Structures are given as C-alpha cells and as structure tokens.
Amino acid sequence: MARDYYQILGVRRDATQDEIKKAYRRLARELHPDVNPDPETQDRFKEVTQAYEVLSDQSKRQMFDMGADPFAPSGGGPGGAGGFGATGFPFDDIMNAFFGGGPGSARRPGDRVRRGRSIKVRVELDLAETSFGVTKDVTFPTAVLCDTCQGEGTAKGSQRHTCDMCQGRGEVSQVTRSFLGQVMTTRPCPQCSGEGSVITNPCADCAGEGRVREKVTRKVQIPAGVEDGTQIQLAGEGEVGPNGGPRGDIFLEIVQRPHPVFERRGDDLHCTVTVPMTAAALGASLTIETLDGNEEIDLRPGTNSGHVITLEGRGSKHLDGGGRGDLRIQVNVETPGKLDEEQESLLRKFAELRGEDHPPGKFSPGHGNFFTRLRDAFGTK
Numbered sequence: 001m002a003r004d005y006y007q008i009l010g011v012r013r014d015a016t017q018d019e020i021k022k023a024y025r026r027l028a029r030e031l032h033p034d035v036n037p038d039p040e041t042q043d044r045f046k047e048v049t050q051a052y053e054v055l056s057d058q059s060k061r062q063m064f065d066m067g068a069d070p071f072a073p074s075g076g077g078p079g080g081a082g083g084f085g086a087t088g089f090p091f092d093d094i095m096n097a098f099f100g101g102g103p104g105s106a107r108r109p110g111d112r113v114r115r116g117r118s119i120k121v122r123v124e125l126d127l128a129e130t131s132f133g134v135t136k137d138v139t140f141p142t143a144v145l146c147d148t149c150q151g152e153g154t155a156k157g158s159q160r161h162t163c164d165m166c167q168g169r170g171e172v173s174q175v176t177r178s179f180l181g182q183v184m185t186t187r188p189c190p191q192c193s194g195e196g197s198v199i200t201n202p203c204a205d206c207a208g209e210g211r212v213r214e215k216v217t218r219k220v221q222i223p224a225g226v227e228d229g230t231q232i233q234l235a236g237e238g239e240v241g242p243n244g245g246p247r248g249d250i251f252l253e254i255v256q257r258p259h260p261v262f263e264r265r266g267d268d269l270h271c272t273v274t275v276p277m278t279a280a281a282l283g284a285s286l287t288i289e290t291l292d293g294n295e296e297i298d299l300r301p302g303t304n305s306g307h308v309i310t311l312e313g314r315g316s317k318h319l320d321g322g323g324r325g326d327l328r329i330q331v332n333v334e335t336p337g338k339l340d341e342e343q344e345s346l347l348r349k350f351a352e353l354r355g356e357d358h359p360p361g362k363f364s365p366g367h368g369n370f371f372t373r374l375r376d377a378f379g380t381k
Helices: 006-008 017-031 040-056 058-065 091-099 127-132 277-282 342-351 370-377
Strands: 120-126 135-146 170-176 181-188 211-222 231-234 250-256 261-267 270-275 284-290 293-299 308-311 327-334
Touching: 006 017, 006 040, 017 040, 040 058, 120 127, 120 135, 120 211, 127 135, 127 250, 211 250, 211 284, 250 370, 270 277, 270 284, 293 308
Parallel strands: 120 250, 270 327
Antiparallel strands: 135 211, 170 181, 231 250, 261 270, 284 293, 308 327
16 A cells, blocks of 8 residues: 555544544644644645545545545546446445435545635736846735634633534434335534534634635746636645645736837837828838837838838747747838928929929729738738
8 A cells, every 4th residue: 555544644444533634633733734834744734634634534444444535536446447346337336325424424524624715816917027037026805824722713721522413423314104114314513514523712813714815925936928817726835625624726817008109919019100291201110118128220211001020029028938929020111191381382393393293193902812912921922
C-alpha cells in the first residue's frame, strides 16, 4: 500500500472516530498554512487532511482497510481501480443509490473536512502591466483561521462534546412502513447540523466557527500577456474552511484600464496619427509613443490617408512568452479647412502646376467585390 493513513495521523488501526478527529485537529493546529507557511509543512497538511478525509468516512475507511486507496491516481486494491467492481461503477455509489450508504456504513457528513469557499477578485491593471506582467499587492475580504482557538471553535479550556441526539454519527434515521415494507430515511442531525459533536462553550472571537473574517493582502505575480477578462487561479489561497478546513481557491479576474492612445487587439496595439496634408505630401519624421518609450519613424513622401505603418515587436508580450505582437499606426491626413489669401493663392498655383485646378475626379463602384478588395490589399493591377 502506497500510504498508511493511520500512520499519517498517528493512530491505531482500531482507533475510534473521536480519536481520529482529535489526532487530526492536533496536527491541523500545528501544520495549517496560516500558522506555518513553510511549503513542506503545507504538503504535510494536505497529506494529513487527505488521511482524515478517508478515515473519518466509514465507507472510505472500509475500502482502505480492504486494500484500496480512494486518493490513488488509478485507485488500487480489490475490485479494480478506485474500488470499482465488475460493473465498472464504484461499489459505494451503487450502495448509495439503493440503500443510502455502503455496507455497514453510516455516512458522517459532519466528520468530513469541509473546504473553504473560492473567491473572485477583480484586479485593475494598465496596458503596460498587462503587456509586460507585474507583481501586485491585492487586498480582499476573506475567512482566516481564528488565532484564539486555532480553528477548534471552542473557548480556551473547553472542548467539543459528542452529540447526544445522533451519538456522534452526524445523522439520524427514521423507519417508516410502506407497501414495499420498512423504509429507512436518513438526514443530517438537526442538533449538531451533521457535525457529530456540539460546542457548549464556543470561542468568543469566532462564535465557534473556527475562523474569522478580515481583510488580507496577498502579493501576486501577474504574468505578461494577460488580457481584459483573463482569469488566474491561485489554488489553496481562498477562504479557510469551517473548523480549520483546507482553503478554497482565489480567481483573479483581470480588468484592463482603457489607454489614452492605444487600442489592444489580441497582442497587437493599434493607434492613429494625424498629420497635415503638407507633411503627407513632402514626408516627415515623427516621434511616436510606444510602450518602450518614444520612437522616431519616417513618413514617406506621398503618404495617403489610411496608410498603416507597422512597428514589429512593439506590441504586448505573448502569454506563452514567445515574443511580442506589433504596433500598427494608421495615418490620417488632415486637409486644411481655413486658408488666408496668401495660402489660398499659393495652393491654387500649386494646383495649376499639377494640372489639378479642374480635377475630373475618379469614380469607382463602392468598396468593390471580394476579389477587388483582395487585389487592392496586395497592390496588384
């Protein structure tokens, strides 16, 4: 057998449920991530939690005692992978479907370690941060382990007591008669809410829940190339479960703030630069803002409105780390609207010199069909 859950919890193989629970609580207080953040200790805490999840559930414990490990990647032990019988379905699931439990088992919902809730946190970033990545301090409300009782839920010097209604089983059963005979129904114990034990003297700080709510700050690493709406999962960083149970997850939702110049499309950045008609006709050197700083570009003579200048590798980094997108700058040529007498005279003289004082105009049908647009895109005749 790959793992001995009894040895992990440090209990005998004939240990009672109360002994198993006490062993788990003792180890959880020592190993919980809020108390001991060491990575090796966290792995040990997960192992202890896994052992408790098996041994506190009668059906899983019975499966383990027969040689099967419910947490093994492919199961293992009698009956095939994961305790599967000849039908291909887990034996426990078949028993649950017909009788509400495995052979000789009483389901103990309160004994199982309950995982904390997952949290969704919105993280606002500017364009440079989403493009190149950033380390952020993220603050959010969550549930953390109670420092006073260390997740036990009881006041100092007191302890939980076995529920006298369900005798620690966490559930109560009722037998009724029907035309099929006697029918047994089982439901969580109303007195202990399925816990199997009750707290007569709860911790004053957490009201017996074993956790308290507070605002916490986590330093998180945002990878380069994330986009608006990207979600990042931080496993095991969410709320602490009731009574010191394992944490849920955090899901960071990236919100990218609008940029005053650039529009992001995938990993490419797009912007528009407006130049006067004379600069477009004669050519000019322009200073363009990029995410890497200002950069000089040359506007060739005779540039038309709508022309796109591409700066390769000046866009956002790819999320997979393999290079960057491009920066695409569309040129908008501005025609002067008001001219004084001298400017108008010079412009008329210029039109006469080019034979454009009485232009006939060039007409073409709309946007053209698909093949016309394809031809224009490649500059072919």
